[in-house]
Amino acid sequence: MTESVYHIPVMLAQCTEGLAIDPNGIYVDLTFGGGGHSREILKHLDKGHLYGFDQDEDAMANIPDSENFTFVQANFRDLKKYLRLYGVKKVDGILADLGISSHQIDEPGRGFSTRFSGDLDMRMNQSGVLTAKEVLNTYEETKLHKIFGIYGEVKNAKTLAQAIVAERAAKPFETTEGFTSFLKKLAPRGKEYKYFAQVFQALRIEVNDEIGALEEMLLQAVEVLKPGGRLVVMSYHSLEDRLVKNLINKGKFQGELEKDFFGNPIRSLDPVSRGAIVADAAEVASNPRARSAKLRVASKREK
Structure with a gap:
């Protein structure tokens, strides 16, 4: 390679x-x-x-x-x-x-990119335990709010955290494609890709400490x-x-x-x-x- x-x-x-x-x-x-x-x-x-x-x-x-x-x-x-x-x-x-x-961004299976559909993984060390899927589906609303606000500097971090908790109750998040489709409803118009990048960055930082x-x-x-x-x-x-x-x-x-x-x-x-x-x-x-x-x-x- x-x-x-x-x-x-x-x-x-x-x-x-x-x-x-x-x-x-x-x-x-x-x-x-x-x-x-x-x-x-x-x-x-x-x-x-x-x-x-x-x-x-x-x-x-x-x-x-x-x-x-x-x-x-x-x-x-x-x-x-x-x-x-x-x-x-x-x-x-x-x-x-x-x-x-x-390389990590361009590997769909790693779950780092909004451009591909893959598992919500985001582990830099693939033997690590915590994944983005686990963060989205198990973290409490207050913790999600903090992660998106601090690590992603997402302006509507509280609203996003609330929406994630409500959504996962009916259907857990599984793939990057499914998650970005969900995010479209919350992203500022015309700034969708920047918003996706901020949210994904926050998740990646949390998953890898x-x-x-x-x-x-x-x-x-x-x-x-x-x-x-x-x-x-x-x-x-x-x-x-x-x-x-x-x-x-x-x-x-x-x-x-x-x-x-x-x-x-x-x-x-x-x-x-x-x-x-x-x-x-x-x-x-x-x-x-x-x-x-x-x-x-x-x-x-x-x-």
């Missing part, structure tokens, strides 16, 4: 540049996917090593034939555990391209980076980007920046890029997924 079919990497050059690669350093690609970013990193390594994480077993078809590469089939929230397993305590750089791969996993990963990434090591994170929606931005700028996920007695900021990272880096018009035209991408680069502070 070629990477160009599986997934086109976004801002490839900017991600690689952000890592400031030492040819003999140790690097981690936390979202291996189609392997596009990993293959580019490997081009810059001599005696260095790259560990590629992905919880989706489909990604294993893209493993590069390189002695400088090790594939780790695991959720990136287990970063420290698996690095320890390989005897790695500190790394020079970490890359995370968040969200969902083109993406926010919890991201917070755990980011805290571990700060721990395992060497002083001067780079953290490069690309996100596709405001919820993720806010967490990354706050950790870099404030040292925590919420609240004000804390300072020590001398007025120095208490945080482990320094921003390398001023604000978020975004894709140029040419890349957005050739790869629409790049439109919503925000890339942030940080460096681990010297103690």
Whole structure:
């Protein structure tokens, strides 16, 4: 399965540049996917090593034939555990391209896309227990309201939650096609596809505990980076980007920046890029997924 079919990497050059690669350093690609970013990193390594994480077993078809590469089939929230397993305590750089791969969207059976009819699944790790079908058919109305409001930023989240509970009482939700047909009655006219995307995003985040996993990963990434090591994170929606931005700028996920007695900021990272880096018009035209991408680069502070 070629990477160009599986997934086109976004801002490839900017991600690689952000890592400031030492040819003999140790690097981690936390979202291996189609392997596009990993293959580019490997081009810059001599005696260095790259560990590629992905919880989706489909990604294993893209493993590069390189002695400088090790594939780790695991959720990136287990970063420290698996690095320890390989005897790695500190790394020079970490890359995370968040969200969902083109391959996962384009596989009807995975249930991620509104374009196909498939089971309401949405598990990135196919051995996981929770599915979108279970969320829709068993979650209480208040919990559904919260998920759609926070994770999907759906404006009529309360109305949607009420309608789901009423609908499933007569007929449980089974397929993506059936669910999108139901959503048409609630979607703003002319903005149906955006509405579908918001609702599906919220379900995907809940099924895969993406926010919890991201917070755990980011805290571990700060721990395992060497002083001067780079953290490069690309996100596709405001919820993720806010967490990354706050950790870099404030040292925590919420609240004000804390300072020590001398007025120095208490945080482990320094921003390398001023604000978020975004894709140029040419890349957005050739790869629409790049439109919503925000890339942030940080460096681990010297103690």
